[in-house]
Amino acid sequence: MADLSADLGFRTLKNPVIAASGTFGYGEEFLPFYDLDVLGAIVMKGIFREERPGNPPPRLHETPAGLLNSIGLAGPGSAALQEIIRRLHARTPVPIIVNVCGGDDDEFVEVAALFSGMDEVAMLELNISCPNVKKGGACPAQDAGHTSRLVKRVKERIRKPLIVKLSPNAADIVGVAQAAQDAGADALSLVNTFLGLAVDLEARRPVFANVYAGLSGPAVKPLALRLVREVCLKAYVPVIGIGGIASGRDALDYILVGASAVQVGTVNFYDPAGAARIVTEIEAEMERLKIRDLSEIRGKLQA
Numbered sequence: 560m561a562d563l564s565a566d567l568g569f570r571t572l573k574n575p576v577i578a579a580s581g582t583f584g585y586g587e588e589f590l591p592f593y594d595l596d597v598l599g600a601i602v603m604k605g606i607f608r609e610e611r612p613g614n615p616p617p618r619l620h621e622t623p624a625g626l627l628n629s630i631g632l633a634g635p636g637s638a639a640l641q642e643i644i645r646r647l648h649a650r651t652p653v654p655i656i657v658n659v660c661g662g663d664d665d666e667f668v669e670v671a672a673l674f675s676g677m678d679e680v681a682m683l684e685l686n687i688s689c690p691n692v693k694k695g696g697a698c699p700a701q702d703a704g705h706t707s708r709l710v711k712r713v714k715e716r717i718r719k720p721l722i723v724k725l726s727p728n729a730a731d732i733v734g735v736a737q738a739a740q741d742a743g744a745d746a747l748s749l750v751n752t753f754l755g756l757a758v759d760l761e762a763r764r765p766v767f768a769n770v771y772a773g774l775s776g777p778a779v780k781p782l783a784l785r786l787v788r789e790v791c792l793k794a795y796v797p798v799i800g801i802g803g804i805a806s807g808r809d810a811l812d813y814i815l816v817g818a819s820a821v822q823v824g825t826v827n828f829y830d831p832a833g834a835a836r837i838v839t840e841i842e843a844e845m846e847r848l849k850i851r852d853l854s855e856i857r858g859k860l861q862a
């Protein structure tokens with residue numbers, strides 16, 4: 560039997576497959592499909608202090624092997640999410656990760672502190688790709704100095720492990736990764752969506768009201784895998800690989816370049832039981848390749 564456990568240092572997950580933020584609702588939506596406890600963990604859709612309506616439709620647009628989204632981080636607000644988490648935790652022991660958002664640094668810190676106080680929450684993931692309302696839409700993930708200041712402030716206020724989620728749209732993602740870990744991040748997750756553009760030729764207009772949107776799905780996997788490898792070469796904290804994972808082999812590719820775990824996103828939209836399937840496929844591939852545990856291949860890419 561292959562050992563699928565994924566060691567994050569501060570916590571060991573039963574397997575490396577984590578449902579990615581924004582693609583798995585608040586967990587409850589997937590209970591009809593399978594027992595969520597077969598996953599390593601799940602990440603809640605990103606949350607701000609107050610309820611947010613998000614962007615006007617259209618919010619999703621399919622591309623070849625990809626998905627563009629411009630959801631605008633719609634959500635019910637922190638108090639409502641606390642209720643949802645209590646309800647979900649009563650139904651499944653799967654570790655719950657809260658994806659913390661903020662329109663400015665104070666809000667990030669406040670939301671993180673709130674969820675850090677919940678026993679039902681296993682860890683926090685800081686979504687530093689949120690546009691900063693006070694800084695003309697710039698997000699902390701674009702700037703190493705901003706990331707460092709924010710991570711330090713959040714770490715001072717929380718008692719849970721902190722994952723910092725990086726953006727592939729940063730000019731220097733490795734520099735931002737180093738700033739995040741030096742500031743106290745317990746793990747790094749990458750990547751969030753790639754900024755893209757779709758246009759409506761007939762209407763001579765962009766498809767989305769916000770013009771640009773975030774690209775995810777199998778189309779981004781080679782781009783994301785490169786970034787994960789580059790960050791892994793410099794990281795001394797565990798790295799969680801994200802981007803276009805649709806099979807057990809995709810997941811193992813990320814482990815091979817150095818990731819300790821993975822998150823799976825867009826696949827949940829077209830295959831609601833996809834994350835659970837990926838766990839089964841990882842096990843089958845490990846048996847086939849005679850890999851006893853993930854540490855045997857983690858970071859073992861020969862290049």
Ligand SMILES: Cc1cc2nc3c(=O)[nH]c(=O)nc-3n(C[C@H](O)[C@H](O)[C@H](O)COP(=O)(O)O)c2cc1C
Pocket residue numbers: 579580581582604605606626628630632658686724750751752774775776777779801802803804822823824825826
């Ligand atoms: C519709 C949609 C909503 C998303 N919402 C969030 C979010 O709230 N917070 C976040 O950190 N990432 C969010 N993401 C990014 C995903 O968690 C993930 O990083 C990205 O989609 C790449 O993985 P994938 O190719 O497996 O989907 C969202 C992605 C999609 C497609």
